[in-house]
Amino acid sequence: MTPVVEVAGLRKEYAMGEDRVHALRGVDLTLERGEFVAVMGPSGSGKSTFMHVVGLLDSPSEGSYRFEGSEASHLSADERTDIRGRRLGFVFQAYNLLPRTSALENVELPMVYAGVPENERRPIALAKLDMVGIAHLAAHHPNQMSGGQQQRVAIARSLVNDPSLILADEPTGALDTKSSQEVMRLFTRLNREAGITVMLVTHEADVAAYARRIVSFRDGLVTSDVVNERRAA
Amino acid sequence: MTVKATLRLALSALIRNKARSLLTMLGIVIGVAAVIVTVAIGVGARTSVQQSISSLGSNLIVVQPGSVTQTGARTGFGGASSLTPDDGLAIAKLPGVAAVSPTVSVRTQVVAGDNNWQTTITGVAPTYTFIRSWAIASGRLFNENEVASAAKIAVLGQTVAGQLFPDGSSPIGQTIIIKGAPFTVIGTLVALGQSGLGQDQDDIVLIPYTSAMERLTGLSTVNTLMVSAGDSAQIDPVTQSVTQLLETRHRIVPPQTDDFQVRNLQAIAQTASQTGTVMELLLAGVAAVSLLVGGIGIMNIMLVSVTERTREIGLRMSVGARAATILRQFLAESIVLSTIGGLIGVVAGAIGTVAVALLTHWPTAIPLQWVLASVAFSAMVGIFFGYYPARQAAALNPIEALRFE
Numbered sequence: 001m002t003p004v005v006e007v008a009g010l011r012k013e014y015a016m017g018e019d020r021v022h023a024l025r026g027v028d029l030t031l032e033r034g035e036f037v038a039v040m041g042p043s044g045s046g047k048s049t050f051m052h053v054v055g056l057l058d059s060p061s062e063g064s065y066r067f068e069g070s071e072a073s074h075l076s077a078d079e080r081t082d083i084r085g086r087r088l089g090f091v092f093q094a095y096n097l098l099p100r101t102s103a104l105e106n107v108e109l110p111m112v113y114a115g116v117p118e119n120e121r122r123p124i125a126l127a128k129l130d131m132v133g134i135a136h137l138a139a140h141h142p143n144q145m146s147g148g149q150q151q152r153v154a155i156a157r158s159l160v161n162d163p164s165l166i167l168a169d170e171p172t173g174a175l176d177t178k179s180s181q182e183v184m185r186l187f188t189r190l191n192r193e194a195g196i197t198v199m200l201v202t203h204e205a206d207v208a209a210y211a212r213r214i215v216s217f218r219d220g221l222v223t224s225d226v227v228n229e230r231r232a233a
Numbered sequence: 234m235t236v237k238a239t240l241r242l243a244l245s246a247l248i249r250n251k252a253r254s255l256l257t258m259l260g261i262v263i264g265v266a267a268v269i270v271t272v273a274i275g276v277g278a279r280t281s282v283q284q285s286i287s288s289l290g291s292n293l294i295v296v297q298p299g300s301v302t303q304t305g306a307r308t309g310f311g312g313a314s315s316l317t318p319d320d321g322l323a324i325a326k327l328p329g330v331a332a333v334s335p336t337v338s339v340r341t342q343v344v345a346g347d348n349n350w351q352t353t354i355t356g357v358a359p360t361y362t363f364i365r366s367w368a369i370a371s372g373r374l375f376n377e378n379e380v381a382s383a384a385k386i387a388v389l390g391q392t393v394a395g396q397l398f399p400d401g402s403s404p405i406g407q408t409i410i411i412k413g414a415p416f417t418v419i420g421t422l423v424a425l426g427q428s429g430l431g432q433d434q435d436d437i438v439l440i441p442y443t444s445a446m447e448r449l450t451g452l453s454t455v456n457t458l459m460v461s462a463g464d465s466a467q468i469d470p471v472t473q474s475v476t477q478l479l480e481t482r483h484r485i486v487p488p489q490t491d492d493f494q495v496r497n498l499q500a501i502a503q504t505a506s507q508t509g510t511v512m513e514l515l516l517a518g519v520a521a522v523s524l525l526v527g528g529i530g531i532m533n534i535m536l537v538s539v540t541e542r543t544r545e546i547g548l549r550m551s552v553g554a555r556a557a558t559i560l561r562q563f564l565a566e567s568i569v570l571s572t573i574g575g576l577i578g579v580v581a582g583a584i585g586t587v588a589v590a591l592l593t594h595w596p597t598a599i600p601l602q603w604v605l606a607s608v609a610f611s612a613m614v615g616i617f618f619g620y621y622p623a624r625q626a627a628a629l630n631p632i633e634a635l636r637f638e
Binding site: 052055057077078081082085086090092094096098099100101105109110112113114157161 | 547
C-alpha cells in the first residue's frame with residue numbers, strides 16, 4: 001500500500017531579518033497508513049516547520065515530499081489548499097472554532113469549501129460529532145463548552161472529509177490534565193478503531209506516550225525514530 | 234464556490250456580529266434615507282410647479298415690455314412702456330393665433346359699502362377668460378362694445394367677492410368704488426385657488442382694459458399682451474411671428490435690442506425643470522458625499538474585522554478556503570452590508586417622506602430611478618470600499634494567520 005507521507009532529503013530555510021534560518025536540514029521519513037506517530041522536540045527543533053510542510057501549509061526549499069504517492073513539493077498555493085481541504089485534517093492547540101457558531105456548523109465548515117451539497121453536510125457532521133462523543137452538544141456555541149469539548153468539536157471537524165491524515169499541533173496544550181487524557185484517548189480510539197492515520201506534534205512526553213511511534217527532532221534533523229513499547233491509554 | 238454559497242458565508246459572518254454590522258450599515262442607511270427624502274420633496278415640488286404652470290392657460294404666450302436704459306440705469310423686463318393695445322390687435326390677425334388680450338394691472342383699494350379690500354385690478358379684453366381657461370361663476374363677462382366704450386363694469390374673483398360682500402349676498406348689480414370711480418359688478422369668476430407660486434389667483438377684479446387705461450393708469454400702454462396659440466404645435470411658430478411682427482411695428486433694427494420679450498409657458502416650464510435639475514444634481518452631490526462617508530465607515534470596520542478575524546481566516550484557509558474564496562467572502566460581506574444598508578435606507582426614506590408629506594402637506598413623489606440608483610450606488614460603495622480589506626484578508630499566510638494573537 002502507498003504510504004501516506006514519504007519525505008526524502010527535505011530541507012526548509014527562510015529569511016528571518018538578516019539571517020537565514022535552516023529549519024529543516026535533510027529529513028527522511030515515511031508514514032504508513034494507520035500509523036499514530038508523535039513528533040517531538042524542543043522549540044526551534046523544526047518539528048513545527050515539518051508539520052507545516054507535511055500539512056501542505058508550506059512548501060519545502062529542497063527535497064521531495066510525496067503525499068499519497070504523488071509529488072507535492074512544487075504544488076501551487078491553490079492546489080495545496082484543495083488537498084488540505086479534502087485529504088488532510090487539522091487540530092490546533094487553540095481549537096480555532098468560529099465564535100457564535102454552533103458546533104454542528106463548525107464541523108460542517110470544511111465541507112462548505114470542499115463543495116459538499118448542503119443537504120449531505122448535516123448528517124455527516126452529526127455522525128462525526130457522535131464519533132467524538134458530543135453529538136448532544138451539536139447546537140452549542142463554543143463559549144458554552146469546556147476546552148475539552150471544544151477540542152472534540154475541532155477533532156470532529158478534522159474528520160469530516162474523511163482525510164487520509166490528521167495533523168494535531170499541540171492538541172492538549174491548552175487543556176487541563178483530565179481533558180488532555182480524554183482527548184488523547186480519543187485520538188488513540190480513532191486510530192485503533194477507525195484506522196485513522198494521526199501525526200501528533202508535541203513537546204510533552206506524557207502526550208507523546210499515547211503514540212505507537214515517536215520521532216524526535218533536534219536542529220532540523222531527525223535524531224531518533226522509535227516504536228513506543230510502553231503505550232499509554 | 235457558488236455565488237449563493239459565498240453570500241451565505243458572508244451573511245452568517247455578519248449575523249455573528251449583529252450589533253457591529255448594524256452600526257456599520259448606519260452610515261449608508263442615513264445617506265440613502267436622506268437622499269430619498271430630499272429627492273421626494275424636490276421632485277414633488279417640481280411636479281406641482283409644472284402642474285400649476287400648465288393650469289395657467291392653454292398654449293399661452295406672454296408678451297412683456299423689455300428693459301430700457303434711462304440715464305445709464307437699466308430697468309428690468311417690463312420696465313419699458315412699449316406695448317399698446319394696437320400691438321395686440323395686430324397680433325390677433327397673425328395666423329395660428331386664437332385669441333389676444335392685453336392686461337393692465339394696478340394694485341389699489343376697492344370699496345363696497347362699509348367694506349374695503351386691497352386687490353389687483355386687471356384690465357383685460359373679453360378673450361382673457363378663454364386664454365386663461367377661466368370660467369364665469371355667475372353673471373357675465375363684459376363684451377367688445379363695453380370694452381370699446383370703456384364701460385365702468387367689473388367681474389370679481391371669489392376672494393374679492395367674499396371680502397367685499399361678507400354676508401354672502403350676490404355682488405351682481407352692486408356698485409364698487411375703484412379709485413373714486415363707481416363700477417357696477419356684472420359677474421363673478423370661479424375659484425382657481427393658489428397658483429404654483431403661492432399667490433391667491435382669486436384675489437382679482439377684472440375690468441375692461443380700456444377702462445383701466447383711462448381711469449387707473451392714464452397711460453396708452455399696457456403691461457402685457459397675453460396670446461393664445463391655436464394648439465400646442467403652434468406655440469413656437471406663433472412665438473416667432475409675434476417677435477417679428479413687433480420688431481417691425483417697433484422699428485427695431487439689428488444692433489438695437491428688442492424693447493419687448495416674448496415668452497411661452499414651455500420656456501417657463503423649462504426654466505422650472507432646469508431649476509429642478511440643478512436641485513437634483515446638488516442632491517446627488519450630497520448623496521455621493523454621505524455615501525462616501527458611509528463607505529469609508531465600511532472600509533474601516535472591514536479592516537478591523539480582517540485583523541480581528543486573522544485566525545479565523547487562517548483556519549478557513551487550512552480547511553480548504555482558497556485565497557480567491559476568502560477575497561470573495563470578505564467582498565461579499567461588505568457588499569451585503571452596504572446593499573442591505575441601502576435597502577433599509579430606502580424604506581426609512583419612504584417612511585420619512587410619508588411623515589414629511591403628512592406633517593407639511595407638501596407634494597412628494599419617490600421616483601423609482603432614484604430608488605434603484607441609491608441601492609445600486611450602495612452596492613458599488615460596498616465593492617469599492619470592501620476590495621482593499623478583502624485583499625488584505627486573502628493575502629494572509631495561513632501559518633502566520635493561525636499563530637496570530
